[in-house]
Amino acid sequence: MIPRPHLLNELSGSFELTAGAVVSGPADLVDAVRVALPVLDLRPGDSGEIALREDPALDAEGYRLVSGSRGVEIAAGGRAGAFYAAQSLRQLLPDAAFRTAGRASWPVPGVRIEDSPAFSWRGLHLDVARHFFPKREILRLIDLMAAHKLNRLHLHLADDQGWRVESRAYPLLHEVSSHRPRTATHYYREPETYDDIPHGGYYTLDDLAEIGAYARARAVTVVPEIDVPGHASAILAAYPMLGATGEPYEVLDRWGISPAILSPLPPTVEFLTAIFDELIGALGDTPYVHIGGDEVVLDHWTSSPEISAYRDSLGLATSNELQAWFLRRLADVLAERGTRAVVWDEAFVSGGLRLDTLVMPWRGMNVGRRAAAAGHEVIATPVFPLYFDYAESASADEPMAIGDTITVADVAAFRPAPEEWAEEERARVVGAQAQLWTERVADARTLDYRMWPRACALAEVTWSGAAGPDFTARLERHLGRLDALGVEYRPLAGPHPWQRRRPHRPSVVDVEQVMARIDAMTHDAESTRPSL
Incomplete structure (x- = not known):
C-alpha cells in the first residue's frame, strides 16, 4: 500500500465484495466511502457488507479497518478518516478497482489496519x-x-x-x-x-x-x-x-x-x-490563502516620492x-x-x-x-x-x-x-x-x-x-x-x-x-x- 499504514496485520478469512454492496453507518461517513469507491456503486442501508462507526478517540483523519469473512468494519475519527479508510480498502482490491468501470465482485483479504497521518499538511x-x-x-x-x-x-x-x-x-x-x-x-x-x-x-x-x-x-x-507585491505584470496590464x-x-x-x-x-x-x-x-x-511575498524587486518603491512619504508616515525606515x-x-x-x-x-x-x-x-x-x-x-x-x-x-x-x-x-x-x-x-x-x-x-x-x-x-x-x-x-x-x-x-x-x-x-x-x-x-x- 502507498502510503504505508502505521499498522497492517494480515488476518485469516476473506470475502467477496460485490458491486452494489450496502454500506451502513452515519450519513457523512457513508457518503465519504461512496465517494472514495465510485466503481463499487455502493448503496446506503441499515446493515451491509461495509459497516461504519465514528470513534471520537481517533484523530479526524485516523481510522481502523478490519476485514474478514463477515465483511469490512471501519471506525473513523471523522469524515476524512472514513474517506482514507475507503482508499486503503480500495488498495486491497485488484488494480481494476481504480478504473471507472469494473467487475461484479472483488476479493477482499483479511487484514487489520490502524492508521493516521504523521503530518496534517500533505x-x-x-x-x-x-x-x-x-x-x-x-x-x-x-x-x-x-x-x-x-x-x-x-x-x-x-x-x-x-x-x-x-x-x-x-x-x-x-x-x-x-x-x-x-x-x-x-x-x-x-x-x-x-x-x-x-x-x-x-x-x-x-x-x-x-x-x-x-x-x-x-x-x-x-x-x-x-502572489504579491511582486510578480505583478499581469495585474498591472489590467x-x-x-x-x-x-x-x-x-x-x-x-x-x-x-x-x-x-x-x-x-x-x-x-x-x-x-x-x-x-x-x-x-x-x-x-x-x-497564500499571499506570496517572494522575489520582490523593491526599486520602484524606493524611488517613488509618494511611496517613500507613505512609508515615513507609518514610521518605517526602509x-x-x-x-x-x-x-x-x-x-x-x-x-x-x-x-x-x-x-x-x-x-x-x-x-x-x-x-x-x-x-x-x-x-x-x-x-x-x-x-x-x-x-x-x-x-x-x-x-x-x-x-x-x-x-x-x-x-x-x-x-x-x-x-x-x-x-x-x-x-x-x-x-x-x-x-x-x-x-x-x-x-x-x-x-x-x-x-x-x-x-x-x-x-x-x-x-x-x-x-x-x-x-x-x-x-x-x-x-x-x-x-x-x-x-x-x-x-x-x-x-x-x-x-x-x-x-x-x-x-x-x-x-x-x-x-x-x-x-x-x-x-x-x-x-x-x-x-x-x-x-x-x-x-x-x-x-x-x-x-x-
Whole structure:
C-alpha cells in the first residue's frame, strides 16, 4: 500500500465484495466511502457488507479497518478518516478497482489496519499562471491526490505571465490579464525563442466553487495563491494605476523575475481585499490563502516620492520594512475573515509577520528552522527535493526541465522535520508540499510525467513520516494502479520513447548549483529582521 499504514496485520478469512454492496453507518461517513469507491456503486442501508462507526478517540483523519469473512468494519475519527479508510480498502482490491468501470465482485483479504497521518499538511502545488490547466485537469488532480491521501492543493493563480480567476469586482483581470500573445520556448540560459501562439484561460468563480466542493468531498483543501507585491505584470496590464509607477505593463511572455510591483498604498489593499472576498466566497470553506511575498524587486518603491512619504508616515525606515508591513496588513485582512495567511520564506525574512502566518521555506530548511524557532508553523517546500519542475535524471532523454536532478529516491529520503532540530521546532513543522512550476510544463501529459511517481513518494513521507524500507518494491506494485487510473507517469527505468525530449539539449543547471546559490542567499542564520 502507498502510503504505508502505521499498522497492517494480515488476518485469516476473506470475502467477496460485490458491486452494489450496502454500506451502513452515519450519513457523512457513508457518503465519504461512496465517494472514495465510485466503481463499487455502493448503496446506503441499515446493515451491509461495509459497516461504519465514528470513534471520537481517533484523530479526524485516523481510522481502523478490519476485514474478514463477515465483511469490512471501519471506525473513523471523522469524515476524512472514513474517506482514507475507503482508499486503503480500495488498495486491497485488484488494480481494476481504480478504473471507472469494473467487475461484479472483488476479493477482499483479511487484514487489520490502524492508521493516521504523521503530518496534517500533505500538499501539491500547481502553477496555473505560467501555463493554464483547464478545470477538468484540476478535478482529475484532486482525484489522484485523494487516492494517495494528499490533502492540500495549492493553486498558484497569479504571476507575471497570467491571471487565472474571474473577478466581478475587477473584470479587466480576466478580460486582459488572463492571456498573453506568445510564450518563451528556449531552454534555461539559451537565446530567447518564442512560439508566437496565444496562451490563456481562467477559472470562473463558479468553476472555483465547483473545484472547492469537489475537493472537500475528497478530503482536499484548496489553497489559492495571489502572489504579491511582486510578480505583478499581469495585474498591472489590467490596472496600471495599482503599480508603484503608474506606467503601462503587458502580460509577460518570458520567464524570470520582473521588476513589476504593486503599490503598497491603500487602494491596493482595497483591491486585494475585494479579490480575497471573491476567492473566499467562491471556494467556500477556505482556511488558508497564500499571499506570496517572494522575489520582490523593491526599486520602484524606493524611488517613488509618494511611496517613500507613505512609508515615513507609518514610521518605517526602509522599503523592506514597508514590504513586511504590507504583507502583515493583508494577513490581518484575511484573519478578519477567519482565514490564515501563507507566505514564501522571503516574507518571513522581511519580518513583522503575524504569528499565525504559515511559512513555506522554499530556499532550504535552514530558513525553515528559523521560522519554526520564531513560533511560526512551517510547511517544508525546499527546492531539493520538492521542486518537481527539475528533471528526474541527467539523461539526455529527459524532456525540457529547469535543471537536473531530483529523483523518486531523493523525495523518499526527505524528512520534513529534521531530527537535529529541537523538539519544539520539529513540532511546528505541519507537513510538506511539492511544487510544480510550469514554465516548461505546457500540458496535462507533461504534468503527469513530472508529478508521478515522485508524488507517491511525497505521499508516503507526509502520511507515514518516512518512507518504509520496502517503498521501492511497493511503488513498483503501485504503478499498476496508476496505469488503471490513466496516469502518464514517468517509468522508473526512464521515459517512454514518446516522452523523450526534443533533439537539442544544451547544458542545464544542476540542482547542486541551485542549492549553493540558495545557501549563499540564506547562510546568515543570525541575520536580524526588522520589528514593526
